[in-house]
Amino acid sequence: MGTEERKEREKLRRRNEILDAAETVFAEKGIREATMEDIAAKAELGKSTVYLYFRFKELIYLGLDWRGSKIEKKMFEKASASAANGLDKVIAIGRAYFEYAFTYPLYFQMKTIIESIPISDIEKVKDEPVFIDFQKVIEGVQKVLLDAIILGMQDGTIAPDRDPLRTGLTVWSTSNGFLHLMASRGEILEKLYGVDTMAMTEEFFTDMRKSLRP
Amino acid sequence: MGTEERKEREKLRRRNEILDAAETVFAEKGIREATMEDIAAKAELGKSTVYLYFRFKELIYLGLDWRGSKIEKKMFEKASASAANGLDKVIAIGRAYFEYAFTYPLYFQMKTIIESIPISDIEKVKDEPVFIDFQKVIEGVQKVLLDAIILGMQDGTIAPDRDPLRTGLTVWSTSNGFLHLMASRGEILEKLYGVDTMAMTEEFFTDMRKSLRP
DNA sequence: TCCAAAAAATGACTGATGGTCAGTCATTGG
DNA sequence: CCAATGACTGACCATCAGTCATTTTTTGGA
Numbered sequence A, B: 001m002g003t004e005e006r007k008e009r010e011k012l013r014r015r016n017e018i019l020d021a022a023e024t025v026f027a028e029k030g031i032r033e034a035t036m037e038d039i040a041a042k043a044e045l046g047k048s049t050v051y052l053y054f055r056f057k058e059l060i061y062l063g064l065d066w067r068g069s070k071i072e073k074k075m076f077e078k079a080s081a082s083a084a085n086g087l088d089k090v091i092a093i094g095r096a097y098f099e100y101a102f103t104y105p106l107y108f109q110m111k112t113i114i115e116s117i118p119i120s121d122i123e124k125v126k127d128e129p130v131f132i133d134f135q136k137v138i139e140g141v142q143k144v145l146l147d148a149i150i151l152g153m154q155d156g157t158i159a160p161d162r163d164p165l166r167t168g169l170t171v172w173s174t175s176n177g178f179l180h181l182m183a184s185r186g187e188i189l190e191k192l193y194g195v196d197t198m199a200m201t202e203e204f205f206t207d208m209r210k211s212l213r214p
Numbered sequence C: 001t002c003c004a005a006a007a008a009a010t011g012a013c014t015g016a017t018g019g020t021c022a023g024t025c026a027t028t029g030g
Numbered sequence D: 001c002c003a004a005t006g007a008c009t010g011a012c013c014a015t016c017a018g019t020c021a022t023t024t025t026t027t028g029g030a
Helices: A003-029 A036-042 A047-053 A057-082 A086-103 A105-115 A119-125 A129-155 A164-193 A197-212 B003-029 B036-042 B047-053 B057-082 B086-103 B105-115 B119-125 B129-155 B164-193 B197-212
Strands: none
Touching (some): A003 A036, A003 A057, A036 A047, A057 A105, A086 A129, A086 A164, A086 A197, A197 B164, B003 B036, B003 B047, B057 B129, B086 B105, B086 B129, B105 B164
């Protein structure tokens, strides 16, 4: 009988229900303030049950980042497809990253939280199938960017003497830093210091263009 | 009598002793793993006494970031003074930021931790004299960069049509993102993916030059 | 020198929360 | 219908940030 498969499916569904609950609770009372009990209650489960699906709290953050990254990947692919040459693709992906961060702020925030997890804790997770799956998605996301860079080096829109991986990492990490500032302090910058964040964002992309061009 | 002043001095000394203790404990057993009791024990004080000097744990993080920022500022000033024109100053400051992050990794990490503190908690702190003093130092650090940018726009080494504040924020936030990647995953990138992080860093500065130039 | 008030320091305590475990309850396949 | 499997749970534990009533030390005047 296909009981086995059904069971597997239901397990996955429950996992998703818990992530749904976490998402709601995070939105309602803040990520840091949310407790495992809150999440369990929202999922209409006992706390111990939640722990059957997520062996520790960080894995919930990871699960949500994983959800987000799947969306992110699609957005990146769409953005990349919409542009004609390598450099335009890179910029389009950059803009898609912005859109992602502002459309799914909760998912985006997971990145920051996960990054602040001590390496010793990552050790505990790194062999879990969930984590391996997670890494696969992340790599998929970065591959979209990498492909665009390689194309750009071939079609002459990006300096051909660059190292693609290094360039990708630089584009990604600097975007991250910029986006993090925008997402966490953008409002303060606008209201308190009168910074035109829209113009600043445009300049950011102009600068990126300038530095990538041959 | 000068008792009042002496008291004040001793209070400050104790504050510093606690920060010293925190620094040691953080280095010994990790920032996340360190408890207030650990810090108190290392400082040879009762936990409650530590709480007289730091009303909550986050203020210790803030205290260490404050310490670091004072060093950072000096390093920035020295770097800026060592270069002749605006653009060179900006790059020199960027390099100084790198040196700071790798020389004082503990202080640098405080930035990440502080950024991940929920805004609700910042509200609690923002009127404390300590926090105001802290902000003053931070602004001082950023002023060094801002001055270099303004000079560069005057001496023709930086595009004159830029907005200095926006440019400063962009330079700072992108450096932050890049540096954060290097500090937290640099080793992994080198050992696992064979990334030449030295070359990558040089390229980062070359890119910055390219994007700032007129 | 003594003493009372002020300041500094503390140990015992509390509440919250992440995580565990022994055992219950529901489902399944024979 | 029953025994085995596995999902699920409530009670419990350990840890830790933060509090408070009380003690200890310092201070400045009598």
